[in-house]
Amino acid sequence: xxxxxxxxxxxxxxxxxxxxxxxxxxxxxxxxxxxxxxxxxxxxxxxxxxxxxxxxxxxxxxxxxxxxxxxxxxxxxxxxxxxxxxxxxxxxxxxxxxxxxxxxxxxxxxxxxxxxxxxxxxxxxxxxxxxxxxxxx
Amino acid sequence: xxxxxxxxxxxxxxxxxxxxxxxxxxxxxxxxxxxxxxxxxxxxxxxxxxxxxxxxxxxxxxxxxxxxxxxxxxxxxxxxxxxxxxxxxxxxxxxxxxxxxxxxxxxxxxxxxxxxxxxxxxxxxxxxxxxxxxxxxxxxxxxxxxxxxxxxxxxxxxxxxxxxxxxxxxxxxxxxxxxxxxxxxxxxxxxxxxxxxxxxxxxxxxxxxxx
Numbered sequence: 001x002x003x004x005x006x007x008x009x010x011x012x013x014x015x016x017x018x019x020x021x022x023x024x025x026x027x028x029x030x031x032x033x034x035x036x037x038x039x040x041x042x043x044x045x046x047x048x049x050x051x052x053x054x055x056x057x058x059x060x061x062x063x064x065x066x067x068x069x070x071x072x073x074x075x076x077x078x079x080x081x082x083x084x085x086x087x088x089x090x091x092x093x094x095x096x097x098x099x100x101x102x103x104x105x106x107x108x109x110x111x112x113x114x115x116x117x118x119x120x121x122x123x124x125x126x127x128x129x130x131x132x133x134x135x136x137x
Numbered sequence: 138x139x140x141x142x143x144x145x146x147x148x149x150x151x152x153x154x155x156x157x158x159x160x161x162x163x164x165x166x167x168x169x170x171x172x173x174x175x176x177x178x179x180x181x182x183x184x185x186x187x188x189x190x191x192x193x194x195x196x197x198x199x200x201x202x203x204x205x206x207x208x209x210x211x212x213x214x215x216x217x218x219x220x221x222x223x224x225x226x227x228x229x230x231x232x233x234x235x236x237x238x239x240x241x242x243x244x245x246x247x248x249x250x251x252x253x254x255x256x257x258x259x260x261x262x263x264x265x266x267x268x269x270x271x272x273x274x275x276x277x278x279x280x281x282x283x284x285x286x287x288x289x290x291x292x293x294x295x296x297x298x299x300x301x302x303x304x305x306x307x308x309x310x311x312x313x314x315x316x317x318x319x320x321x322x323x324x325x326x327x328x329x330x331x332x333x334x335x336x337x338x339x340x341x342x343x344x345x346x347x348x
Contacts, residue, residue, distance in 0.1 A: 024232050031225035035218060042214050045344045057345055064340040068333055075228045076329045077322075082163055085171050092175025096182030104186055 021080055030074050037063050037070075170323045174330045177293075181334050184286040188342060191278040204279070207267055208343055216259040217339045220294075223252035224332045227325045237315040243305050246321070249328065250301040253294050260291045283342070290338060293331045300324045 022030070041063050048056055073079040078086045159165060195203050230245030264284070272280045304324050308317060 021232070021235075024229055027225060027228050027232065031222060034221050034224075038214065038217055038221065041340065041344055042210065045210060060340050060344050064336055067336045071224060071329055071333050071336065075224050075332075076326055082161070084161055084163065085167075088168075088171050089175050089178075092178040096178040099179070100182045100186035104189060107190055109190055 021077060022074060027074070030070060034067055034070060037067050164319060166319060166323060167326075170326050174326065177330065180289070181286075181337075184282075184289055185337065185341060188282040188286050191282040192342075194278045204283075204342075207270055207272065209263070209266070210343060212259065212263070213339065213343050216256050216263075217335060219252050219259070220256050220332050220335050223249045223256070224329050226252060227328045231318065231321050231325050234313060234318045234321045235315060239313045242313055242321065246301050246305050246324075250298050250305075253298045253301070253328075257291055257294055257298070260287065260294075263287075286338065286342070290331070290334055293334070297324070297328045297331050300327060 041060055044051065044056055044059055044063075051059075072089070078089065159168075161168060192204070226245045226248040230242050230249060233239075233241035233245055264287075267280070274281055274284050301324060304313070304317075304320060308320075311317075313321070
């Protein structure tokens, strides 16, 4: 690469800056898209009773994941930066989701119904606490 | 004006992105920030899963019938939109600094801090409303989990505001030109992470109905 090439590489074009990142206009469009997705989420919440429960939950989670990926990919520049940063971030994210999924499973938590209340977990807890009280008295 | 040779010299020891040469090709500061954000996923994972576990545990002897009774979704939606827009102003600040447009960079960073303060103000208002309805930190495990999760997020936003203001006012003498772009980028990464966490909290805690 010549010195002239180097200078040209550092010039600006309208679509991307010299880091290969999107232009300001693109950032505004991305933010508007995020706002639009949030509006869809709110509409889904308002019409919650008219939508099947599972559809509503799956839809909201899907929108959440899309917003997560857009912010991470474009605003945090993971799409443009070295892959090692994406892997590093995903490592923490996957570890967190995995560990706490296991923890919630251990408590027989289910996202698709009322949670642990249907499992009798708290009945067992109450019995356990009663036993402890009986033993101490 | 810098000569062509000066430009080449300036980039000695740096890659095409102007980053310092390291084994990974990424500056140590940036790698450390990503490592911190990655570990912070575990903190928020613990808080979110605790909330999920206790989300139906509202029996407290009071007349509180559940989150649907106290959540003000239009208000929280506005707060969420404000935080999303603060991510836009943050990324515009970085873009300006990368163009060596110091003045715009400072203005966008101050806008970001202001939007962050609006968000925090909204959170304080929400907490005050809840307290007014008799929901204290120890009222039941739902309120404990809720205040802990959203409170920790609020602390993260507050730290982000301090980082933004610290960067804007701490560089008054040294300038905030292109050479400071990595500093602004690191503050931005933290800020966007806080935004991402709120994206999850808003959906999982506020929007997804129980049952």
